[in-house]
Amino acid sequence: MKKRFLVPLLAASIVAISAPVSADDYVIDTKGAHAFVQFKISHLGYGWVIGRFNDFSGSFSYDETNPAASKVSVTINPTSVDSNHAERDKHLRSKDFLKVDEFSTITFNSTSYEDKGDNKAVLKGDLTLHGVTKSVALDVTHIGAGKDPWGGYRRGFEGTTKLTLKDFGIPMDLGPASRELEVFVSVEGIKKK
Amino acid sequence: MNLRNSDKQFGLVSIVIHWMMALLIVGLFALGLYMTGLDYYDPWYKTAPDIHRSLGVIMLLLLIFRLVWRQVNPKPTPVDNDPEILHKVAEWIHGLLYLLLFVIALSGYLISTADGRGIDVFNWFTVPALFPSFENMEDLAGEVHFVLAVTLIVLAGLHGLAALKHHFIDRDLTLMRMLGSTRSLDR
Numbered sequence: 415m416k417k418r419f420l421v422p423l424l425a426a427s428i429v430a431i432s433a434p435v436s437a438d439d440y441v442i443d444t445k446g447a448h449a450f451v452q453f454k455i456s457h458l459g460y461g462w463v464i465g466r467f468n469d470f471s472g473s474f475s476y477d478e479t480n481p482a483a484s485k486v487s488v489t490i491n492p493t494s495v496d497s498n499h500a501e502r503d504k505h506l507r508s509k510d511f512l513k514v515d516e517f518s519t520i521t522f523n524s525t526s527y528e529d530k531g532d533n534k535a536v537l538k539g540d541l542t543l544h545g546v547t548k549s550v551a552l553d554v555t556h557i558g559a560g561k562d563p564w565g566g567y568r569r570g571f572e573g574t575t576k577l578t579l580k581d582f583g584i585p586m587d588l589g590p591a592s593r594e595l596e597v598f599v600s601v602e603g604i605k606k607k
Numbered sequence: 608m609n610l611r612n613s614d615k616q617f618g619l620v621s622i623v624i625h626w627m628m629a630l631l632i633v634g635l636f637a638l639g640l641y642m643t644g645l646d647y648y649d650p651w652y653k654t655a656p657d658i659h660r661s662l663g664v665i666m667l668l669l670l671i672f673r674l675v676w677r678q679v680n681p682k683p684t685p686v687d688n689d690p691e692i693l694h695k696v697a698e699w700i701h702g703l704l705y706l707l708l709f710v711i712a713l714s715g716y717l718i719s720t721a722d723g724r725g726i727d728v729f730n731w732f733t734v735p736a737l738f739p740s741f742e743n744m745e746d747l748a749g750e751v752h753f754v755l756a757v758t759l760i761v762l763a764g765l766h767g768l769a770a771l772k773h774h775f776i777d778r779d780l781t782l783m784r785m786l787g788s789t790r791s792l793d794r
Contacts, residue, residue: 493743500721500745501656507746588647 437477440569440603442488444471448570448602451490459591465506467520469494474524474603476569484527486537488601490520510586517545525549533557537573546582550575552599567605574598608787612680621680622787624673629763631666632708635659636760660719661728667712674705687779700766707759714755717748 442449452466472488492512495503507514524539533556541550552573559569577595579586587593611618617625642655685694719726720736721744727733773781780790 498722499724500740501719503722504718504745504749507743586647 436479437475437483438567438569439475439606440473441606442470442472442474443568443602443604448568450598450600451488452598452600454596454598455588455594456591458589463497463502465495465497465503467491467494468496472522472601474571474601476603481529481535482527484524484537486522486524486527486539488522488599490522492517492520511584512544517543522550527554541577543577544582544584548581550577552597562604568602569605570600570602572598572600608789612683614681615683616789617683617784617787618680619787620676621673622785624669624676625785628666628669628673628708631662631669632759632763635662635666636756638662639756657727660715660726661731663712663715664726664728664734666708667716670705670708670712683784685781686784687773687777687781689777697769700762704759704762704766707755707762711752711755711759714748714752718745718752721745721748 449470449472450466451470452464454462454464457463467490469491470488472486474484474486476484492514493507495506495512497503497506506512519542521542522539524537526538528536528538530536535554535556537552537554538549539552540547552575554571554573557570557572560567562568575597577597578593579588579595580593609616609618610620612621638655638659642651642659645652645655685697716726716734717738717740720734720738721740723736723740725733725735770782770785773779774783780788783790
């Protein structure tokens with residue numbers, strides 16, 4: 415009786431052990447701009463200011479059979495902040511906000527990916543912003559994956575989180591309605607060959 | 608007093624523009640320093656830059672008129688006993704002041720128009736954004752604007768000290784002439 419289970423069990427364990435090896439690596443398609451890092455912050459409590467970072471790069475690995483092993487890393491150039499207003503962008507780059515002279519990169523490196531089923535997940539990672547590193551959690555949706563019409567294979571996610579400016583030592587006080595920033599990230603990765 | 612300059616005197620137009628611009632330049636510098644240090648909820652946070660931009664455009668228009676006026680008017684000869692070389696130096700400094708004013712105004716204009724938006728001058732008229740922008744133009748223009756503005760104020764201070772030296776130490780009519788006095792040098 416026992417022996418009959420042994421072979422499938424062995425086979426299963428081999429699959430399990432080898433599973434992480436089959437994780438695919440993806441490059442985030444910033445070249446074709448199918449990836450966005452946007453933020454939204456309240457203006458006085460009456461409206462929104464929406465901005466984005468135009469210059470960033472990143473990659474992720476994902477294995478459908480073992481999503482928990484997923485890894486993401488993204489590097490953002492804070493100088494590329496764009497809120498569609500040159501004078502405001504200049505201010506955002508200054509010491510009141512991002513202080514880009516001193517803190518020339520924003521980085522995110524994932525530490526865990528918890529699959530919640532139904533294409534939802536929580537992605538945790540270390541975010542370094544304004545020289546301060548903090549663990550943040552993004553609510554992630556796996557949007558889809560498949561072949562693209564040009565011979566590649568793509569996979570896309572979106573994620574949202576909220577950051578408090580003060581947590582990252584950003585000194586500017588924009589008022590009580592504007593202490594938190596909502597972040598929206600949408601990335602499409604092209605599988606490395 | 609005549610409107611136009613003569614070989615001996617500055618005309619009313621030159622004198623009025625000189626002092627208007629002196630006031631504007633000092634005012635713009637002070638306002639520029641003040642407004643960049645304001646808190647977001649300060650009532651002047653939005654108004655002060657609006658005034659600064661508007662006055663800056665007016666300063667530029669005055670400068671352009673002044674340079675034209677200077678070309679079509681006689682240049683009054685110096686009323687001091689300084690050697691010719693000092694007159695040359697003074698002329699160079701005056702030229703540098705004009706050049707600095709122009710570049711400062713231009714760089715300020717380039718900060719505000721870096722995203723294609725024009726500058727509203729006191730809800731009176733709008734100066735459109737004329738030049739195509741490049742990546743982070745507003746930051747480079749901002750650096751230039753600040754450094755040259757400080758340089759200008761230092762030079763303008765020297766210019767003022769030189770005028771006071773003429774008045775109190777050399778005891779000549781250089782300063783009085785720019786204040787409209789028509790007294791002659793023959794004391």
